[in-house]
Amino acid sequence: MTARPARLTALLAAGLLAALTACSSAAVGPDPSPTASSDAQAPELRLGYFANLTHAVALVGVDDGTYQESLGDTQLTTQIFNAGPAAVEALFGGAIDATFIGPNPAINAFAQSDGDAVRIVSGATSGGAQLVVRDGIDSPDDLVGTTLATPQLGNTQDVALRAWLADQGLETSLTGGASDVTIAPQENSQTLDLLKAGELDGAWLPEPWASRLVVDAGAHVLLDEKELWPDGDFVTTHLIVSTEYLSTYPGTVKKLLEAQLATSEWIAANPDEAKTRSNAVIEELSGKPLSPQVLDRAWSNLRITLDPVATSLQTSADHAVAAGTSKETDLRGIYDLTLLNEVLAEHGQEPVADGGLGASGT
Structure with missing residues (x-):
């Protein structure tokens, strides 16, 4: 078995400590609220992403094994796309379960399915x-x-x-x-x-x-x-999951988010190495690495973040309507950040907001 990446081990240890602390506090206080998620695990997770630096959290975390280690017995398979509409088509066709994607294709997917098919569960990148x-x-x-x-x-x-x-x-x-x-x-x-x-x-x-x-x-x-x-600050890339997969296998989606958090934190702590690793994966996927000048310029324009910058999504949706590429849609319910905020809380981090576009309207 492949050794667990050090950053994932540290993140899981921190989560365990937070969970133990919460249990200890509950013993002398009121009973904790029952969790809204289950531990249901899928046999497979089919994940999409692009060979772009704006998808660095997937490029790095998939390549070095962090995602597969976090998923455990769930087999990770991946598919590379050039742009969001193709990824949405694959998700609608049942070829993938989740994908890193830009805001407008996610909005279109939500609109085309009358709000039933997809949920945004995390951010990934701002800018760029x-x-x-x-x-x-x-x-x-x-x-x-x-x-x-x-x-x-x-x-x-x-x-x-x-x-x-x-x-x-x-x-x-x-x-x-x-x-x-x-x-x-x-x-x-x-x-x-x-x-x-x-x-x-x-x-x-x-x-x-x-x-x-x-x-x-x-x-x-x-x-x-x-x-x-x-x-x-605006959302460039976020993570969407098929609503059916999310409701059936919330335990798997939570593990995916844990891997994303571990990778994001490692990137923040090791930006130069992360930049180099992302470039190596781009070379593997596209056949050609980025030149040092391109890599440095591009990397400086990005911010890796699990915050989906939800306040920018409605503006993106309004732009799509004005451009004629999407119909006007009520976006309430497009976000489900429940599992992400569980993960963040378990690791002592502040929750992220859905800009009033989640089921809870937080």
């Missing part, structure tokens, strides 16, 4: 998305007649770009019709090649792709998305 463009484009007015890329129609960056262009008075089309700016959703690697060849004018991309276009293709930043958000 930029609009980068070729030389000669220095203002929104310069974008008229250009073609800009995004990872996929309806994904988080696609929606953000369409909403921002609309705020600048520039029209876009979902169907390729007449517009001020043409948006071409495509694979991120294709975007890099086309910009290098002079056949594309720019793109709104997550890291490390925004940095790759800057460093490897000579693009420059027209807009850093953090400039659009209070304190520069």
